[in-house]
Amino acid sequence: MTRLGLRNCKALERGASVTDDALEGDTLVAPLNEALLKRAYELMYFTRLLDSALVTWQRQGLIPAYPPMIGQEAAQVGSALALDRDRDFVFPTYRELGVAVAWGVDLSGYLANHSGHWHGGRWNAAESRFAPIQAVVGGGVTHAVGWALGRRLDGASAVAIAYLGDGASSEGDVHEAMNFAAVLRAPVVFFVQNNRWSLSVPLERQVAGGSVAARAAGYGIPGVVVDGDDLLAVYQATSDAAAHARSTGGPIIVEAMTYRRGPHATSDDTGRYRTIDDELSAGEDPLDRLLATLHEAGIADDAWLAEVAQNAEVRVEELRLSTAGTEPIHGAEMFDLVFAESTPQLQRQQAHWREESDHV
Amino acid sequence: MTRLGLRNCKALERGASVTDDALEGDTLVAPLNEALLKRAYELMYFTRLLDSALVTWQRQGLIPAYPPMIGQEAAQVGSALALDRDRDFVFPTYRELGVAVAWGVDLSGYLANHSGHWHGGRWNAAESRFAPIQAVVGGGVTHAVGWALGRRLDGASAVAIAYLGDGASSEGDVHEAMNFAAVLRAPVVFFVQNNRWSLSVPLERQVAGGSVAARAAGYGIPGVVVDGDDLLAVYQATSDAAAHARSTGGPIIVEAMTYRRGPHATSDDTGRYRTIDDELSAGEDPLDRLLATLHEAGIADDAWLAEVAQNAEVRVEELRLSTAGTEPIHGAEMFDLVFAESTPQLQRQQAHWREESDHV
Amino acid sequence: MSDATVTQRTEDDALALQPIELSMQGALNLALRDALASDDRVLVFGEDVGVLGGVFRVTDGLQADFGADRVFDTPLAEAGIIGLGIGLAMAGWRPVAEIQFDGFVFPAYDQLVSQAARIRTRTRGAFDMPLTVRVPSFGGIRAPELHGESLETYFMHVPGLKVVTPSTPHDAYHLLRASIASPDPVIFMEPKSRYWNRGVVDRSRPDAIGARLVRPGKHVTLICWGSMVARCEQVAELAAEDGIEVEVLDLRWLTPLDEDAIARSVEHTRRAVIVHEAPLTAGPGAEIAALISSRCFRSLKAPVERVTGFDVPTPAGDLEDEFIPNIDRIMFGLQRVLEFRA
Amino acid sequence: MSDATVTQRTEDDALALQPIELSMQGALNLALRDALASDDRVLVFGEDVGVLGGVFRVTDGLQADFGADRVFDTPLAEAGIIGLGIGLAMAGWRPVAEIQFDGFVFPAYDQLVSQAARIRTRTRGAFDMPLTVRVPSFGGIRAPELHGESLETYFMHVPGLKVVTPSTPHDAYHLLRASIASPDPVIFMEPKSRYWNRGVVDRSRPDAIGARLVRPGKHVTLICWGSMVARCEQVAELAAEDGIEVEVLDLRWLTPLDEDAIARSVEHTRRAVIVHEAPLTAGPGAEIAALISSRCFRSLKAPVERVTGFDVPTPAGDLEDEFIPNIDRIMFGLQRVLEFRA
Ligand SMILES: Cc1ncc(C[n+]2csc(CCOP(=O)(O)OP(=O)(O)O)c2C)c(N)n1
Ligand SMILES: Cc1ncc(C[n+]2csc(CCOP(=O)(O)OP(=O)(O)O)c2C)c(N)n1
Numbered sequence A, B: 001m002t003r004l005g006l007r008n009c010k011a012l013e014r015g016a017s018v019t020d021d022a023l024e025g026d027t028l029v030a031p032l033n034e035a036l037l038k039r040a041y042e043l044m045y046f047t048r049l050l051d052s053a054l055v056t057w058q059r060q061g062l063i064p065a066y067p068p069m070i071g072q073e074a075a076q077v078g079s080a081l082a083l084d085r086d087r088d089f090v091f092p093t094y095r096e097l098g099v100a101v102a103w104g105v106d107l108s109g110y111l112a113n114h115s116g117h118w119h120g121g122r123w124n125a126a127e128s129r130f131a132p133i134q135a136v137v138g139g140g141v142t143h144a145v146g147w148a149l150g151r152r153l154d155g156a157s158a159v160a161i162a163y164l165g166d167g168a169s170s171e172g173d174v175h176e177a178m179n180f181a182a183v184l185r186a187p188v189v190f191f192v193q194n195n196r197w198s199l200s201v202p203l204e205r206q207v208a209g210g211s212v213a214a215r216a217a218g219y220g221i222p223g224v225v226v227d228g229d230d231l232l233a234v235y236q237a238t239s240d241a242a243a244h245a246r247s248t249g250g251p252i253i254v255e256a257m258t259y260r261r262g263p264h265a266t267s268d269d270t271g272r273y274r275t276i277d278d279e280l281s282a283g284e285d286p287l288d289r290l291l292a293t294l295h296e297a298g299i300a301d302d303a304w305l306a307e308v309a310q311n312a313e314v315r316v317e318e319l320r321l322s323t324a325g326t327e328p329i330h331g332a333e334m335f336d337l338v339f340a341e342s343t344p345q346l347q348r349q350q351a352h353w354r355e356e357s358d359h360v
Numbered sequence C, D: 001m002s003d004a005t006v007t008q009r010t011e012d013d014a015l016a017l018q019p020i021e022l023s024m025q026g027a028l029n030l031a032l033r034d035a036l037a038s039d040d041r042v043l044v045f046g047e048d049v050g051v052l053g054g055v056f057r058v059t060d061g062l063q064a065d066f067g068a069d070r071v072f073d074t075p076l077a078e079a080g081i082i083g084l085g086i087g088l089a090m091a092g093w094r095p096v097a098e099i100q101f102d103g104f105v106f107p108a109y110d111q112l113v114s115q116a117a118r119i120r121t122r123t124r125g126a127f128d129m130p131l132t133v134r135v136p137s138f139g140g141i142r143a144p145e146l147h148g149e150s151l152e153t154y155f156m157h158v159p160g161l162k163v164v165t166p167s168t169p170h171d172a173y174h175l176l177r178a179s180i181a182s183p184d185p186v187i188f189m190e191p192k193s194r195y196w197n198r199g200v201v202d203r204s205r206p207d208a209i210g211a212r213l214v215r216p217g218k219h220v221t222l223i224c225w226g227s228m229v230a231r232c233e234q235v236a237e238l239a240a241e242d243g244i245e246v247e248v249l250d251l252r253w254l255t256p257l258d259e260d261a262i263a264r265s266v267e268h269t270r271r272a273v274i275v276h277e278a279p280l281t282a283g284p285g286a287e288i289a290a291l292i293s294s295r296c297f298r299s300l301k302a303p304v305e306r307v308t309g310f311d312v313p314t315p316a317g318d319l320e321d322e323f324i325p326n327i328d329r330i331m332f333g334l335q336r337v338l339e340f341r342a
């Protein structure tokens, strides 16, 4: 088992035993250079700000609900930066704001999902190479396998990254996906954000054995556990994993140990199922940790930090305005996207709908 | 990983790495005594004869189809003998003739399934503690978990044994079952007959990593690989596994490496997908192996063997007659078993059916 | 037991059975509580039903009161949950499983259709299958995708499943008790949009059989269930202002359908409108319309109308109101059947 | 390219397009073959479809001819197969997946209903979903449990899925080519009991749109599809001996339904009987009966009859004939509509 950057990760002591027998063909990617480190910080900072803003907007009634990802910034930004936006493809869950930010997805489109405008979001998933938000836990993981196999058959050295949670690992689909990817040779990085909670259920009542990466050995594929709150470690592990997938055409599991610092979603009341002590076990904040690294390396002065903060605020305010002002999707669109071409049934239903309800 | 009786099992060299960290609380069961050894041979002999007869009966048109289990007699009889008919419960697949024989299931009822009389068979599943034949690959494995948990909650030290194939291990349900059993603590023996084929698909294109027991480590439970054609080894491994489940209340995987020597089912043409060389890799016949052991131990003389053969023939002939002569189930029963009490809809449909079709 | 104790017990019981005002969520919680208390073979489990008490708090407090053996959280896997329930039932328990939201029934669908619904048949009656599956259902709460689906058809077409949905707290209590008591698998669809609506629950007045006549009327029958009943009552109210007497029938059980109640009503009104959230084609209304058209062939004065969701994926919150039958659309449906001239 | 080559090619093509007699299994194999040859984005996969050529040999020889990259076996997991197909489609391929038997659709049902059927909507049209799912379907071959199910309803009620089933080799060829060419997910139900029946396939005469009028008649319309068409033709033949002219309509597409063809026929005959193997309640016939009862309200002379499987788990081989509509039952159905007096 490969373990990277394990500075502060209690869960790892529970002793997953993952082999890296099958880890071959890795090309170590150039370590994060100064510019990239700063870029990562900017993205994480902005993600944090936007994530918090979304919680506020939900309270203010601007959006109906939101699943915060606070604490998972390093896992999300670090992994997304390690992949190639021009040829790889992201299959997210519903809690991937930081991935979307780092991947450069059109964020007002992204937020349409949480605003209740359109299930799945409102960006162009094909052009952005970022699949729609997935409401079914584990539901998109097999798609990543298909996509990756498809690109391998095309001779492209493209990698799919499938995001999933510790809870998702219990779903049958995820097992089928991992076995398919290994048997059919599909270059997929299964990126598990083990944030130690699935809604109200803690890791130990969810994942037998305690580690999803520990299951890699059972599939004869490499599995890596990484400190998910250490941006550098996540970036490095995911870069290596992507390089492995790209060069061997086969899959790999990366499990980023992190903590869901916020509620499951804005409607959730964590007080019902976890204590302050639980929450304290989250450890040091991933942003603080990266900032400390930047300071140590002497590459973050106050002026730059102020600029980062300032830029983030401006962008968040823009997104607030765009979210508040988004044109609602016209109801007619419901009928237009069922099939490539409408059917007589849909046309008739649409006509009824047009006549019988008031529309904006 | 515990490996037992690995005399002749190529597949094992592929290097599954199963830990037995979690294997605890085992009480070694008394090894097979002479009487039990002879009983096992009788059961295996009879099973072989009946299995072959069923293939013949299918050719003769007595039954519509049959999935032979030739070569899996040691795995099936050895595992069934290791459990306790008075408190444990069997969840079979569709290829478990040897288990049914060893468990003492009413065989004419059992054969009703293959005769097309009644899906699932025609014995009393509750009293026999042997679930109906399962047509869905992997479909009954979660039931074993529920049953075992239920009995544990009752304070009974009862074990469920879930039979599954190498192919079944690919199904999401099987993963969910293993994880549930480990997390919720259900005393289940997951007994995998790895016969190296899933219909036409060989092990290496089915089970990533090559071993189902190797997945146990990923669930933090013990996994055992055993030479499935060695009756003693199977019996010993399954006894140990049952003792483990009984004493700890938790699950265990036993993978019996064997070979599907016959076709997938009578309609199958193995020549389309496997060679004579493939078939030769099956190794020595499990019956011959047990017979050699009996001879070595000097506990099988010719008179006894003749008697075994004679008894088996008589019983098979009885089953031929009962199968040929089974009263078909009356169509009315279709309607009677949908719900505990009939509904007006079912009554009306039944009335129509009675009037409008000819019935025997 | 002394007489005093008995008397005391009886008084407690009587007190306990006083009618109480509750939300539907509260009524469901009480039903589970009473079931757990009165039958120690009842188990309650699913995702987040234990410590948390369920995302809608329907199982609130049950784990604390009945212990973590009887009320427990499972890992996140729906096929696992239903398969577990089947096995528990085979071991003599009376399992009440929750699937957290309608849309997540599908990962468990194989276990429901090919397993739970067939155990009795497959074992020739050796096993009962007293599995209750609670499914928060239907739309109306601005939830994300696959949290607002209406799955009646997916259950009604499966031989071996019973299907029921309440529209009031009183019905919620008694229908859930009846479902748990049933020796057959029951899909219990809870109308999410009605969880917080209050009403009087009278435990001493069990009422769990067949359809419920919500409001008598003579000009047209409005057939509905679950989330749509309150809306249909509103429509009836409005129509009454125009002198139209709408009979409102809450089917409650989708399997078995109370065909006699439906036929009786429509024979009387000679016109019917069916209202449901599920998409039109092959929706629950198809069976009901086919049934009425056949059984009331001679008396029907107009084609049966179906006012339903459209044949589109159930849309996001913003468009939910465009999809779910609203008062206007139901009114148009009534108008069409009332104005129809053969 | 020289003229000679072109001429040669054209002649070959013309020759290749000569009508040929084939079984339905052969016609399906030819359709897959032609699809693989004419579009190098087509992939064929599933359990045992590669080396073995499928349990019904529908994919026989395809792996040998097109290679193991384009025709391949998957591990034994149906959700995996459909999920794989979705991802392949997203990567620009045109996947043709096989689910080995009808009953094993359910483990993949979530991927079909919540995923494949919604990708276009969810991505606002950024992705097509040209996934074809071949499902050997219906009963009639004395198979084990869950190998003889009739799943029309389970597909028809899902917005975003198209559903089709052929009854002849010619239709099988063209409907499968059309399904593979479709930018939307199509469930292609293959009537197992008809795999070995032969007929002429004319590739130069594509015919894949809407219903097919199998036999004109004026007294009553028999509506059927897939496995039931041949039986309905037999019934029509028998009825003709009594002077009853039965119109037989093969719907072919269950989604979208060819409502105009149905209405046209029933307006003309004024009586309709629907025949299907699936259970009655909420079965495919419910929608069709509701539709006819509504669209042909004024002209209908008798309630629409449904002659169908019963509301019981599809029984084992020995009882199969008691479950699947037989000639007698269809005749009784005809008689009921013909003798009905309002
Ligand atoms: C198939 C399915 N079942 C249940 C749910 C409800 N649900 C949404 S998120 C969640 C917990 C997921 O936990 P995890 O996979 O660890 O991801 P996290 O929420 O921690 O990011 C649950 C139970 C769902 N969306 N899909
Ligand atoms: C869910 C499901 N998918 C497909 C099938 C068809 N099928 C029956 S047996 C089989 C192969 C099973 O292989 P394995 O689990 O190894 O058991 P074995 O046949 O070797 O005993 C297949 C594909 C099925 N019965 N159920």
Ligand SMILES: [Mg+2]
Pocket: A165, A166, A167, A193, A194, A195, A196, A197, A198, A199, A260
């Ligand atoms: Mg989590």
Ligand SMILES: [Mg+2]
Pocket: B165, B166, B167, B193, B194, B195, B196, B197, B198, B199, B260
């Ligand atoms: Mg096998």
